[in-house]
Amino acid sequence: MEDTVSYQRLPKVRIREMRDDFMKFELRETDASMANALRRVMIAEVPTVAIDLVEISVNSSVLNDEFIAHRLGLIPLTSDNAMEMRFSRDCDSCDGDGQCEYCSVEFHLSAKCESDQTLDVTSADLHSVDHRVVPVDVQKAFDSDGYDPNQRGILIVKLRRGQELKLRAIARKGIGKDHAKWSPAATVTFMYEPQIHINEELMETLTFEEKESLVDSSPTKVFSIDPDTQQVVVMDAEAYTYDEEVIKKAESMGKPGLVEIYAKEDSFIFTVESTGAIKAPQLVINAIKVLQQKLDAVRLQDDNNFNELDAHLGGS
């Protein structure tokens, strides 16, 4: 066993941009399987909290009960403590009932329109029993410490005079794999880092007009012409979308090999957009934790399972 080859690698991360709802970073010295696992975990397996059960006592609005329950489920809630919360299905203190403080958060909503003006019922009308779990936009308004007339919360339903809505909602921990309402990610993408080689020798044989049309052939602004030396230079390699338009252009000009573009197969550029349930940097960290837990589960599994697999594969 001593002389087995180790495939262990130590990936490196370099953060380029970090905001509450957006993050851009480089992941290097690993392969596509790692990058894709990370992306998929961020979308579907990082837990958040979302409304899962709605008990409606009065609803005389124009929307039916199911419609309102569904809309409530889709409201993003601040889920910073979701990693520490329990899933209601394996919560000991309430036998999976999903009604205790370890696995659920209760919300109350009570609204009635008494005036001639239409009443907008929004996420700001949802009252949480736990101040850590509130609708994302409500938290945002609280943080910015000012009332913004354009920021009135997420609209749930509109009521006219005499209509009323009264309900109790239970929010639970869950993952995006079960229902997209639990996904903390708006979008997560990664791309291979492009490596662009310009054949300078061949480039010299081009006229200025030809260089210009080559630069313009790329649908995104990847190349430009240096105003001093009149040479074609790479302006923004990452703007390249692997459309191969410049390569086709070079071929049509009778100069194959003028530009060569390869994807670096061990370098990835990630962009992460968060719904606000979890801050984007925390989302990445939580995803790595979830991935680690999954690997631990494999490692701690009975070795007999692998022996069985060996027998199948080796046929000994």
Added chain:
Amino acid sequence: MDPQQPEPVVYLCGDCGAECPLKSGDVIQCRDCGYRILYKKRTRRIVQYEAR
């Protein structure tokens, strides 16, 4: 509930909006205006839904 004494169910008239309690076997007709389309009221009970 006692099956011997069925509680009358209150309906709403589709025309005049008056309340109209009906028992089993009654003619489906509004007592005030004679309109024959009646609407059932929403339950007074709390109803539970999964937000999915």
